[in-house]
Amino acid sequence: xxxxxxxxxxxxxxxxxxxxxxxxxxxxxxxxxxxxxxxxxxxxxxxxxxxxxxxxxxxxxxxxxxxxxxxxxxxxxxxxxxxxxxxxxxxxxxxxxxxxxxxxxxxxxxxxxxxxxxxxxxxxxxxxxxxxxxxxxxx
Numbered sequence: 001x002x003x004x005x006x007x008x009x010x011x012x013x014x015x016x017x018x019x020x021x022x023x024x025x026x027x028x029x030x031x032x033x034x035x036x037x038x039x040x041x042x043x044x045x046x047x048x049x050x051x052x053x054x055x056x057x058x059x060x061x062x063x064x065x066x067x068x069x070x071x072x073x074x075x076x077x078x079x080x081x082x083x084x085x086x087x088x089x090x091x092x093x094x095x096x097x098x099x100x101x102x103x104x105x106x107x108x109x110x111x112x113x114x115x116x117x118x119x120x121x122x123x124x125x126x127x128x129x130x131x132x133x134x135x136x137x138x139x
Contacts, residue, residue, distance in 0.1 A: 033115040034138060037101070038123055041111070042136040044092035045125070048072070049134065076128045082109045085125040 052072035079085040083105050090098045104112045110122035121138060128134040 027119065030115045030119045033113075034119055034121050037097075037113055037116065038136050038138045040093060040097060041086070041089070041101070041123055041125075044089040045134050045136060047092040048089040049076075073128050073130070076134055081107050082111050082123075082125050083107060086111055 049069075049072055052075070053069040076085065076088065079088050083102065086098070086101060086105065090102075093101075100113055101111055104114060104117065106112075109124065111125065112122045116122055124137040124139050126135065126137060
């Protein structure tokens, strides 16, 4: 009888360890997905800035000036919500990722996905400061 109680106790401890390991693995997976989504949005922002910064216009003297970067900054900062900024760079994300992020993002400045919601995290697209580069923050 004592041996049976010991076996049951050992099985209980082992099952508790297995359950906690799976719970931690799921949370770790969500954190990895959140980092991947941050990287995907940052790559989209970078590609959008690069495409816009290549724009040239002629001034009154016919000299070609690179006005693309300042124009890109004005357009980026002119998008007032995170969802608007996400739509601005959305052409550089695949359709399913963009649709998923748009669906889960509210107008409170937090870009979210299902994985980000489950980890209580969000992506933030802050305004582009003159002395820096637009960054996607994982908060």
